[in-house]
Amino acid sequence: MTRPRNIFLLAAAVVAASCGVAHAQFIGGRPLDVSLDGHRGDWLFDVTTLSVTLLFIIMVGIMLGAALLHRDKPGRKAHYETGIGRSHLVLTAVISSVIFFGVDGVLLVSSFNSLTEGFWKWPANDGKTVTVEVMAQQWGWNLRYPGKDGKFNTPDDILTWNDMPIPKDVPVMIKMMSKDVIHSFYLPNFRTKQDAVPGQVTQLWFQAVEKGEFEIGCAQHCGVNHYKMKGMLKVVEQADFNQWLETAGADAVRRYDAADTEAHWGWDWES
Ligand SMILES: [Cu+2]
Known part of the structure; x- marks a missing residue:
């Protein structure tokens, strides 16, 4: 008796947990839309x-x-229409x-x-828009924020792995590339995606209108572990985002290692 009961409880827990996820991410059979467009x-x-x-x-x-209407009946003669x-x-x-x-x-x-x-209504790079560079690789997302100086590929750049905090109600502009094969930066809750291609910079923008955590998926089959390629977009209030920038920026400067060439994959931002 114990085992079936345990299995039942486990099944109930799995259903309850998946309902919780479904509630947060899905509405009416499609991912919850938390974007402006x-x-x-x-x-x-x-x-x-x-x-x-x-x-x-x-x-x-x-x-x-x-x-x-035209089925066979006694006495009905078939005729041919050329049309x-x-x-x-x-x-x-x-x-x-x-x-x-x-x-x-x-x-x-x-x-x-x-x-x-x-x-295609690209936001202006006016200091308010959050700019992020993304380097896709098998199988994850390298993200780069410009840090206090507002310039990419400098010692105060903030680097994260599969973790993307952004502020609510602010345009976010992403430029991306790939280190190896073609990936696709996919935000189901924002109804947008863009291919990340080796040797070529592509871009997309979006704006969040709700707070929460939303998946970043890869929408191009990019190898055996493609299914594991998942990041998390965290939409927070502007004040919380500023706080994170401050802390992560200070950490970035402390951790900067000029000899670590692997970490210097960023490029100059061109508007
Ligand atoms: Cu991928």
């Missing part, structure tokens, strides 16, 4: 799903209707135009609006 991607996803579902229902309805008459061509043109402009056209325009109004 994530709603744009969600809207496109919803419109696409709705359009495809509606079209599927209409097409199945037409096929079922045709099968029921190239004027009325057929007009009907085909009207239906395709409605689908093309009504669905694809709306998606195309909305996608470009989202790009220009959100994803």
Whole structure:
């Protein structure tokens, strides 16, 4: 009796724990959106799903209707339609135009609006924006903050491993590269990702509107331990972030080792 009971308790604990995680990270079957612009991607996803579902229902309805209305009956003679008459061509043109402009056209325009109004609207490097350099490697994320002098690749740079504190309600601009293979910096709770490529600097920006801890995943299969490549984004209040910068910055200066060339992977930030 003891063993089944223990197994039951263990299963209940696992379910309770996973529900807790699900509560924090997921809403309605998708990761909780805690970003300024994530709603744009969600809207496109919803419109696409709705359009495809509606079209599927209409097409199945037409096929079922045709099968029921034109089925074989005693005395009914089959006839053949070429489908190239004027009325057929007009009907085909009207239906395709409605689908093309009504669905694809709306998606195309909305996608470009989202790009220009959100994803490509790079924040100014005005001292308020948090800038971070990321060096991806098999299998983790090296992060570099510029430190007090605001410049990268200097002795006061703050280096972290898979740990990314950022302030709430402030734009965060990331420039990234990879040490080895192609990785992809993925923030499911911010609906954004960008490939990190060897020898090439790529960038992305986002802004958090809620505090909490959110996963940084790798969205490119990058080797046998790809599944382990996970960082943690910690969204905190600006005052707490400033405090962390102060402490981590002082530690960074104390720990700086000019001979440790492995740690000097940063590059000059270009706006
Ligand atoms: Cu990876």
